[in-house]
Amino acid sequence: MPADERVTRSSFRRPLQPIKVPTAIGVLPDRIWSDDEWERIQLGYRSRSMDEKWNVVVEGDVVFLHRSWTGFGVFEATFAPVEGGGRRIVSAVVEAGRGGPHGSSADFECLMLELVLSAVVLGEPATELREKLVLWGQGSGNGAVSAGALQHSALGLRSSP
Numbered sequence: 276m277p278a279d280e281r282v283t284r285s286s287f288r289r290p291l292q293p294i295k296v297p298t299a300i301g302v303l304p305d306r307i308w309s310d311d312e313w314e315r316i317q318l319g320y321r322s323r324s325m326d327e328k329w330n331v332v333v334e335g336d337v338v339f340l341h342r343s344w345t346g347f348g349v350f351e352a353t354f355a356p357v358e359g360g361g362r363r364i365v366s367a368v369v370e371a372g373r374g375g376p377h378g379s380s381a382d383f384e385c386l387m388l389e390l391v392l393s394a395v396v397l398g399e400p401a402t403e404l405r406e407k408l409v410l411w412g413q414g415s416g417n418g419a420v421s422a423g424a425l426q427h428s429a430l431g432l433r434s435s436p
Contacts, residue, residue, distance in 0.1 A: 279318065280318070281317070281318050281319060281333075282318065282319030282320060282321045282330070282331065282332055283319070283332060284332055286319075286321055286332075287321070287330065287346065289346050290346065291330065291332065291339070291341045291346045291348065292341070292345070292346050292347045292348055293348050294348040294349070294350075294351060294368060294369075294370045295348075295370065296370060296371040297351070297368035297369070297370070297371070298368060298369055298370075298371035299366070299367070299368055300350075300367040300368065300369050300381055300384045300385060300388065301381040302381040302382055302384075302385040303363075303364050303365070303366070303367055303385060304363075304364055304385055304388060304389040305363075306363065306364075306389060306393075307357050307361040307362070307363045308354070308361055308362050308363070308392075309360070309361050310360055310361060310362075312361075312397060313354065313361070313362045315396070315397055316331075316333060316338060316354075316392060316396055316397065317333045318333075319331045319332045319333050319396070320395055320396045322343035322431075324432070325344075326427070326431055326432040327343055327395075327431045327432055327433065328342060328343055328344075328395075328429075328430060328431030329341070329342065329343055329391050329395050329430075329431060330342075330343050330346070331391070331392075331395070331396050336353055336354050336355065337351055337352070337353050337354075338350075338351070338352045338353075338354065338392070339351050340352070340388070340391055340392075343431070347370065348370060349369060349370050350367060350368070350369050350370075350384075350387075350388050350391070351367065351368050352364045352366075352367040352388060352392075353365055353366045353367065364388070367384075367388060369384045369388075382411075383411055386404060386407055386408060386411065387408075387429065387430075389404060390404045390405070390408060390429075390430060391430065394430060394433065395430065395431070395433050398433055405426060405430075408425065408426060408429060408430070409422040409425055409426065412425040412429075
């Protein structure tokens with residue numbers, strides 16, 4: 276699939292699963308994505324290898340983020356235009372039952388949502404967000420896990436466009 280071709284639900288062999296127990300994320304990213312970044316986000320993202328963890332589909336103003344191996348919905352983020360240009364997330368939900376080693380604090384969910392959009396979909400280095408992820412992981416009892424392993428577990432890799 277060419278990098279500039281929009282990813283849709285029909286791009287996948289197995290159907291993407293909707294979030295079963297949506298829970299509002301109480302903390303949203305402050306970032307305003309530029310109009311150019313929004314155009315890139317609207318193309319979505321399809322994982323290309325076993326090391327990639329996320330598939331992303333956009334329908335209208337809603338961005339759906341799914342785990343690549345299972346197709347399970349994890350996040351849904353609604354974007355709205357900002358006066359002066361760009362877009363920001365105005366509401367978001369996360370799968371309440373996802374559990375796992377990452378927990379489900381609002382700050383963590385906010386971080387992961389922004390990190391997947393920035394690092395995976397847009398292909399940005401997202402250094403500051405990655406550092407926050409590592410600090411969170413070390414502070415939650417995962418101090419023995421390397422920074423690389425923690426990032427790979429939560430975020431995965433990104434194929435070149």
